[in-house]
Amino acid sequence: MIHFENVSKQFDDGTTAVKQLNLTIYKGEFFVLIGPSGSGKTTTLKMINRLIDISEGTILINGKKISDYDIHELRWNIGYVLQQIALFPHMTIEENIAVVPEMKRWGKEKIGERVDELLEMVGLEPQTYKHRKPSELSGGQQQRIGVVRALAADPEIILMDEPFSALDPISREKLQDDILNLQKTIKKTIVFVTHDMQEALKLGDRICIMKDGEIVQVGTRDELIYHPINDFVREFIGTNNQRDFHFDLEKVLSGVNKEAENIPVIPVTSSLQQTLEALSEQDQVGIDKDGEIIGYVTRQTLIQQLSSSLKEGAVE
Numbered sequence: 001m002i003h004f005e006n007v008s009k010q011f012d013d014g015t016t017a018v019k020q021l022n023l024t025i026y027k028g029e030f031f032v033l034i035g036p037s038g039s040g041k042t043t044t045l046k047m048i049n050r051l052i053d054i055s056e057g058t059i060l061i062n063g064k065k066i067s068d069y070d071i072h073e074l075r076w077n078i079g080y081v082l083q084q085i086a087l088f089p090h091m092t093i094e095e096n097i098a099v100v101p102e103m104k105r106w107g108k109e110k111i112g113e114r115v116d117e118l119l120e121m122v123g124l125e126p127q128t129y130k131h132r133k134p135s136e137l138s139g140g141q142q143q144r145i146g147v148v149r150a151l152a153a154d155p156e157i158i159l160m161d162e163p164f165s166a167l168d169p170i171s172r173e174k175l176q177d178d179i180l181n182l183q184k185t186i187k188k189t190i191v192f193v194t195h196d197m198q199e200a201l202k203l204g205d206r207i208c209i210m211k212d213g214e215i216v217q218v219g220t221r222d223e224l225i226y227h228p229i230n231d232f233v234r235e236f237i238g239t240n241n242q243r244d245f246h247f248d249l250e251k252v253l254s255g256v257n258k259e260a261e262n263i264p265v266i267p268v269t270s271s272l273q274q275t276l277e278a279l280s281e282q283d284q285v286g287i288d289k290d291g292e293i294i295g296y297v298t299r300q301t302l303i304q305q306l307s308s309s310l311k312e313g314a315v316e
Helices: 041-048 069-076 093-097 099-103 106-122 139-151 169-187 196-201 221-226 231-239 270-279 299-312
Strands: 002-010 016-025 029-032 056-061 078-082 158-161 189-195 207-213 214-219 265-267 284-291 292-298
Touching: 002 041, 002 214, 002 299, 016 041, 016 214, 016 231, 029 041, 041 056, 041 189, 056 069, 069 078, 078 093, 078 139, 078 196, 093 106, 093 139, 099 106, 106 139, 139 158, 139 169, 169 196, 169 270, 169 299, 189 196, 196 221, 196 231, 207 231, 214 221, 214 231, 221 231, 265 270, 270 284, 270 292, 270 299
Parallel strands: 029 189, 029 207, 078 158, 158 189, 265 284
Antiparallel strands: 002 016, 002 056, 207 214, 284 292
């Protein structure tokens, strides 16, 4: 699907960002690029749609050199999602999503159907959201629009450059789950850049760890965790895994909310991920211990506890 042959990138100031990269990303694969700052992961991503030109080597998509594609055709057929969502503020949500389909001269009716389909796909009711402006949406909702805008013209490939890193932990966890569920439906080839190993391990079918412009190891989650190729990979996975720490739910209880009804209840032994999943749909969850609800946890109290624990270095 996407094939790098001896690809290098050297910038005008003499900096070599990528060195002799050889890599194949398969059709329908969720492929993650990760590495420390300056490792070349974003440069690698941007070379795919020619936002950055290669210095040496060849990149092929479906067996054809990217330099042989019309550049507008190439970019129209590759969706792109940024950390900075970059929605057009003066346009409605519908108009934002319709930009590329309009460039490709889709009919008005077809565009309208596509907008509604995509909004429903990410859990945003079309009649409620499509006439709003970006400023009327939360950060998480705006990022959902960024994702569906990249999907609007039904491209084969989606490039995602740290799309969730600016979001709060709960919104980020929810969007990670959303993109995994979405991928089961759309089955696109997704190339995803992140600096967060926990995110990479959760999302990637395969993960490419880079350092100083070179590939250190490519593998599945289990291959990287159980068969790291060297100490750098072993330490990088360990260092970036600090968010996956154990915590005590009883420490974040806010007391029993007497007015709350029909809220989800989870065991006091629930993990951080299980708690975040429960809070992704509700503002609070009840905590059960030995068959009795001993209190509740809100999104706010959990975030405060996570922040405090990280500052104190309370990780395992």
